[in-house]
Amino acid sequence: MKRELTCIICPIGCSLEVKIDNGEVKSVKGNTCPRGKKYAETECIAPMRTVTTTMKCDDGSVVPVKTDSPIPKEKVFELMKIINNSVTHLPISVGDVIIENVFGCNIVATKNM
Amino acid sequence: MTDLVIIGGGPAGMSAAIAAYESGIRDILILERDSRLGGILGQCIHNGFGLHRFGEELTGPEYAWRYEEKVRAMNIPFKLGTMVLDINENKVITATNEDDGIFQIEAKAIILAMGCRERSKGALNIAGTRPAGIYSAGTAQKFVNIEGYMPGKNVVILGSGDIGLIMARRMTLEGAKVHAVCELMPYSGGLARNIEQCLNDFGIPLKLSHTVVEIHGKERLEGVTIAKVDENRRPIAETREYIPCDTLLLSVGLIPENELSKSAGVALDRVTSGAIVDQDRQTNIEGVYACGNVLHVHDLVDYVSEEAEIAGKSAAAYIKGEKCDAVSVDIKTDGRIRYTVPQKITQDKDISVYFRVSDVFRNVTVAVYKNGEKVFSKKRPKVAPGEMESIKLSKNIFAGASELEFRLEQN
16 A cells, blocks of 8 residues: 655655555655655654643643653544643743653643743 | 944844854844744744755754853843844944933944734735724734734635644644634645645535635624635635635735835845845845845745855855955846845855745756856755745856846756
8 A cells, every 4th residue: 555645743744655555564765854754654654743732820820731752643632622721830940840751652732931 | 343233133143143253243233123032933933944954843942942042051142122224335233222211332343133924904905894803823823822812713814825824723723713724825825744734634614715804893804705816816706605704814825024224225126025145144234144034935934044154154254354355246146036035145155045036836847047058057846935945056057147047947
């Protein structure tokens, strides 16, 4: 089976052509760097996404947060629910862990507030 | 008299300040209109910033913080909540804020780093009523990411610039339904990766060669009529389609914010809407520099920082009275290459030239001609209007020339 992808790793956005047999990636064409090959392999087997969003703070404002590593793509909306049901305390600094170990990542603040 | 005044404390202003400081200038002042440094990056909470600069994917606030940390560590003075009202041809800046009232500063050098603003609804002339619920994508981004409010639940986005694409994903994550992204042109102005991860990931249709032809609703937006356009970008009546929605986001382009530049007498380029600059990013006024989105709209902040460093270093050299031998070379383009920055070369040194093309072209060569003779060429498999290109030119390439022409040739 052939699959066409656009690499999302960097702004170049290479067009990738992936050959898949029996759920295994056989070859990747069109990538200009090794990260593109790796992206194509995970994207075809178990796609992952970094999530960036905001979380409520105890003073009523919102702080931008992100997952410190990508999570399985199908868990993105579940994670959004968890984050939107949480409130964090201020002050907070860039890199502070707000929620630990959820879908294999930590939720960290991306702004000083 | 202040050595260097920088107008704007976003990524361009901060990078320029740091570069000037590192070149030995200490008497620097950054004037910033907002209540914090960082500019628009503060509301760009998505990741993808800094891959070139730092080799890692940062969010906007994180990228801004890397620079703000340096500005603070260097003790470079800045005034927040400060609006510059006027710059005159003698480099006297008039500004105002709550603490100082209206005040004037005379500068030896000025760096313009005011950024850009979004093209607004008024510039589009869409027929219909004028209800609530129509926002520029950046305004919606500020509501959601800074204020924590959702502007609506059922969304149509006009324009497929990166901010529109990013907001399609952002609104979807927060529970809104984005029904379509309409793009007038047959191609998207946004990055391919953003179409993939912001639209395709969520099954949001990208309707190329489509536009919004009518707005419905009296108090609040109730829907829009979209239609396909022909090759002359005129709507085709039979393709009209009504989409109920309460929110229309516009991501239809950015315009460099050059009112202050004009008041100072800075000459502007009709294509970029930014200043005409030389390799140092110096404008037609000696000692006045421009960088970042006020000079031309960038797709990557990494390039903004790079450009601002050139302006910062050059302003420092100007203040210290250092310069190379003078030359005078104008850079012309063939139209397929829409513009270059810089537009002219005034000093005899190696330079980088950044440029944008007018359409999507495949298998092309970027060629530079001097007096009708090809003196430089670089092959590119694909170029697109949304992606800035650059080439390095060593000074021997333009030696003795008064003009260089940039052409895009089919292989």
